[in-house]
Amino acid sequence: PIIGGAPDISVLPIRIADSVVRFRTGTMAQGFDYALSAGARVLSMSMGGLASALLADAVNKAYTAGLVMV
Secondary structure, eight states, X not given: OOOSSOTTOXXXXXXXXXXXXXXXXXXXXXXXXXXXXXXXXXXXXXXXXXXXXXXXXXXXXHXXXXXXXX
């Protein structure tokens, strides 16, 4: 029997930090780039922190490439 709403998906865990609060955004931007290069289509994350141009650029690049962020 098929179980779940998307039984054929693959999950790629990407850990960028030991805490959900980030004061530097470099690792978060690197995580977006890694997800894109690995072929991810959906990114689910729960992070908070400071905004930066680096992070905005990474989000825009991911969005333009079709990565859905939730």
